[in-house]
Amino acid sequence: MDTTEALDMPIPDQLEETVISGKKDIDLTTVGDYTTENPRMKIRDVNVFYGAKQAVFDVNLDIGSNSVVSMIGPSGCGKTTLLRCLNRMNDTIDGCRVEGRVEMDGKNVYARKVDPVLLRARVGMVFQKPNPFPKSIFDNVAYGPRIHGLVRDRTDLEEIVHTSLERAGLLDEVKDRLDQPGTGLSGGQQQRLCIARAIAVSPEVILMDEPCSALDPIATARIEELIGELRKNFSIAIVTHSMQQAARVSQRTAYFHLGYLVEVGPTKDIFTMPKHQLTEEYITGRFG
Amino acid sequence: MSPLFLIFILLALSSAAYFFSQRRMLRQTRDANITRLNSLPEHFGMLGAIWAGAPALLVYFLWLIFEGDILMGQVLAILPDAESMAATRELLIGDIRNAINNPISYQMASEEVRMAADRYRELSQTASIALAAACLSVFAICSALVLKFLTPRVRARIQIEKFVRGFLLLCSTLAIFTTIGIVLSVLFEASRFFQTVPITEFLFGLDWSPQMAIREDQVGSSGAFGAVPLFVGTLLISFVAMLVAAPIGLMSAIYLSEYAPSKVRTAAKPLLEILAGVPTVVYGFFAAIVVSPALRGFGATIGLDVASESALAAGLVMGIMIIPFVSSLSDDVIAAVPQAMRDGSLGMGATHSETMRRVILPAALPGIIGGLLLAISRAIGETMIVVMAAGLSANLTANPLEAVTTVTVQIVTLLVGDQEFDSPKTLAAFALGLTLFFVTLVLNFIALYVVRKYREQYE
Ligand SMILES: Nc1ncnc2c1ncn2[C@@H]1O[C@H](COP(=O)(O)OP(=O)(O)OP(=O)(O)O)[C@@H](O)[C@H]1O
Numbered sequence: 095m096d097t098t099e100a101l102d103m104p105i106p107d108q109l110e111e112t113v114i115s116g117k118k119d120i121d122l123t124t125v126g127d128y129t130t131e132n133p134r135m136k137i138r139d140v141n142v143f144y145g146a147k148q149a150v151f152d153v154n155l156d157i158g159s160n161s162v163v164s165m166i167g168p169s170g171c172g173k174t175t176l177l178r179c180l181n182r183m184n185d186t187i188d189g190c191r192v193e194g195r196v197e198m199d200g201k202n203v204y205a206r207k208v209d210p211v212l213l214r215a216r217v218g219m220v221f222q223k224p225n226p227f228p229k230s231i232f233d234n235v236a237y238g239p240r241i242h243g244l245v246r247d248r249t250d251l252e253e254i255v256h257t258s259l260e261r262a263g264l265l266d267e268v269k270d271r272l273d274q275p276g277t278g279l280s281g282g283q284q285q286r287l288c289i290a291r292a293i294a295v296s297p298e299v300i301l302m303d304e305p306c307s308a309l310d311p312i313a314t315a316r317i318e319e320l321i322g323e324l325r326k327n328f329s330i331a332i333v334t335h336s337m338q339q340a341a342r343v344s345q346r347t348a349y350f351h352l353g354y355l356v357e358v359g360p361t362k363d364i365f366t367m368p369k370h371q372l373t374e375e376y377i378t379g380r381f382g
Numbered sequence: 383m384s385p386l387f388l389i390f391i392l393l394a395l396s397s398a399a400y401f402f403s404q405r406r407m408l409r410q411t412r413d414a415n416i417t418r419l420n421s422l423p424e425h426f427g428m429l430g431a432i433w434a435g436a437p438a439l440l441v442y443f444l445w446l447i448f449e450g451d452i453l454m455g456q457v458l459a460i461l462p463d464a465e466s467m468a469a470t471r472e473l474l475i476g477d478i479r480n481a482i483n484n485p486i487s488y489q490m491a492s493e494e495v496r497m498a499a500d501r502y503r504e505l506s507q508t509a510s511i512a513l514a515a516a517c518l519s520v521f522a523i524c525s526a527l528v529l530k531f532l533t534p535r536v537r538a539r540i541q542i543e544k545f546v547r548g549f550l551l552l553c554s555t556l557a558i559f560t561t562i563g564i565v566l567s568v569l570f571e572a573s574r575f576f577q578t579v580p581i582t583e584f585l586f587g588l589d590w591s592p593q594m595a596i597r598e599d600q601v602g603s604s605g606a607f608g609a610v611p612l613f614v615g616t617l618l619i620s621f622v623a624m625l626v627a628a629p630i631g632l633m634s635a636i637y638l639s640e641y642a643p644s645k646v647r648t649a650a651k652p653l654l655e656i657l658a659g660v661p662t663v664v665y666g667f668f669a670a671i672v673v674s675p676a677l678r679g680f681g682a683t684i685g686l687d688v689a690s691e692s693a694l695a696a697g698l699v700m701g702i703m704i705i706p707f708v709s710s711l712s713d714d715v716i717a718a719v720p721q722a723m724r725d726g727s728l729g730m731g732a733t734h735s736e737t738m739r740r741v742i743l744p745a746a747l748p749g750i751i752g753g754l755l756l757a758i759s760r761a762i763g764e765t766m767i768v769v770m771a772a773g774l775s776a777n778l779t780a781n782p783l784e785a786v787t788t789v790t791v792q793i794v795t796l797l798v799g800d801q802e803f804d805s806p807k808t809l810a811a812f813a814l815g816l817t818l819f820f821v822t823l824v825l826n827f828i829a830l831y832v833v834r835k836y837r838e839q840y841e
């Protein structure tokens with residue numbers, strides 16, 4: 095499997111040092127091929143504004159089927175903003191405006207007649223901070239299937255809840271206490287519960303915004319393992335601040351800087367031979 | 383020197399002490415070449431003012447509190463047959479007080495009382511001079527002490543902090559003791575009532591007609607003090623009120639906090655608060671003049687007999703009155719539900735209203751219930767609207783179209799007008815007050831408990 099292959103990859107330390115020049119005008123046009131063979135979603139010429147302030151500039155990027163693309167970059171460079179464009183979660187923010195196209199199956203999800211509610215059922219999201227609802231573990235996972243009417247009876251529902259928890263790697267830990275509140279779990283368990291909740295509606299794409307930033311290394315390892323598993327069925331986009339994590343879980347990596355997509359390419363290439371100066375500075379730890 | 387003038391003098395002297403101490407401290411430090419004081423010069427100033435002024439002010443206020451009693455004691459002592467009049471002492475004191483304060487009563491008073499009043503005036507003249515002398519000399523002594531002991535080595539900052547703490551403590555104890563005092567006095571009067579009317583009759587009696595013959599020759603009912611009709615009336619009106627306020631308040635809170643664009647919200651919230659600021663008496667005549675006749679007319683067209691003063695009218699208007707209360711409390715708890723919950727639900731593909739119904743409301747529910755309980759205790763305690771719109775007749779009925787009366791209204795009517803203070807009729811007001819106090823207390827306890835429990839959830 096690719097993840098193990100990715101694990102053996104050289105980590106940025108071994109790169110040659112390059113002196114940062116004091117150059118002012120750095121070219122921010124995207125380096126590398128933003129397309130991929132089998133795209134699930136396509137981001138085309140997307141600009142995002144918060145009021146008058148532009149947060150994302152002219153981004154083009156494909157989300158490949160059954161693969162993981164990771165988005166890295168310094169804080170405030172627009173990773174979350176771009177990720178939230180993919181399932182139109184930005185609609186819920188007052189004053190946020192998106193220009194450009196985000197395509198799924200060749201159709202623009204920002205087209206007038208697209209219902210964001212249905213889109214979000216197809217493009218699920220896991221947030222940075224685990225946010226289980228103050229309901230029982232069972233009801234947390236059953237939430238999506240219930241609102242989307244995916245089940246006919248209780249047995250169906252139990253089936254879905256069990257398989258989702260199973261796939262999120264949480265079932266063994268919680269199967270005796272499905273009726274207890276989800277908020278009573280540990281942080282790592284809560285995050286896996288949120289993943290179970292997201293996959294319970296069988297989305298096609300899963301967006302993860304720094305899913306491990308609140309977790310310890312063991313819980314992180316479990317979730318990374320889980321992402322490797324999930325890749326078989328879903329397309330995944332993950333925002334992360336850990337370059338090791340990006341290297342371990344993703345097949346493609348996109349580096350953002352000040353709202354621009356600066357470089358994108360196969361993860362291996364990005365970390366071993368970055369083409370753009372900014373990417374290199376970032377992954378060698380001289381920036382951000 | 384009049385006491386009012388005296389207090390201004392004392393305050394002026396204290397501020398003088400402030401400036402003086404501050405200056406003196408600066409000079410001393412300069413002379414002694416001290417570079418670092420342990421406190422700011424202002425601290426020394428304040429401490430100087432407190433040391434010099436506080437004892438004198440204390441004397442002043444203690445005197446004001448006890449002056450009346452002391453002087454009256456003196457006056458009574460010189461009255462010739464004070465001993466024999468022990469029984470009517472209270473009355474006598476009342477007469478003397480009247481004579482002192484009111485020239486007409488003075489004219490009409492008996493020889494003895496006039497004498498006493500004269501004596502009282504004389505005494506209080508002397509007393510106020512004595513008070514001035516006492517206060518000023520205390521001030522002088524304390525100032526001398528300040529001169530002697532207020533040196534740069536005094537830790538003024540710490541002392542001031544202690545003083546502030548003590549002062550705050552004093553204020554809060556005052557508030558607590560006032561509450562306790564009120565409760566005790568109500569309790570005491572109520573227990574007097576329960577000596578004449580058995581507590582079981584009061585709590586379970588179905589008949590309320592507190593009119594009693596005051597004089598022997600009056601023909602009147604002997605009085606019945608069953609509080610059940612009053613409590614039923616209160617509950618009925620509160621129920622109608624909550625039927626109006628709970629859904630409307632809650633829905634408007636949901637709309638304002640979740641759906642309304644920020645422009646609407648900024649405009650609508652102050653408007654709701656204006657609704658909360660309308661005096662209840664205005665609601666009262668709104669109920670009596672507009673709502674009651676309208677209900678009556680409407681009832682007539684559909685063939686219902688609505689009393690001209692009905693529980694329905696009072697309840698409706700009271701409900702309108704507590705809408706802002708419910709809505710702002712619910713608004714707060716809904717806004718306190720973390721954004722992450724909303725994101726989580728919306729991110730699952732839930733619609734706005736599904737998110738509201740399935741995630742936000744359940745999460746906010748305990749807080750909302752707490753708010754509703756607080757609103758109920760408000761409705762129960764409300765008087766004005768009911769006086770004006772629901773009437774005074776103590777019907778035992780569950781029909782909101784009839785006139786009913788409530789506990790608070792009865793308390794008002796029992797105490798309004800000339801009353802003998804220890805007839806069961808007046809004392810009944812205290813018993814009612816006590817019961818009402820108890821009910822609202824329990825409601826508030828439950829409400830606060832529920833609200834607190836809810837708060838812990840997200841912390
Ligand atoms: N709701 C908002 N309103 C206004 N500006 C916003 C809002 N959210 C984000 N921004 C701005 O948009 C820019 C991009 O923010 P974004 O959250 O996408 O960054 P990020 O790359 O996810 O950063 P981090 O790694 O710290 O999470 C930032 O400059 C931020 O200040």
Ligand SMILES: [Mg+2]
Pocket residue numbers: 173174175303
């Ligand atoms: Mg972010």
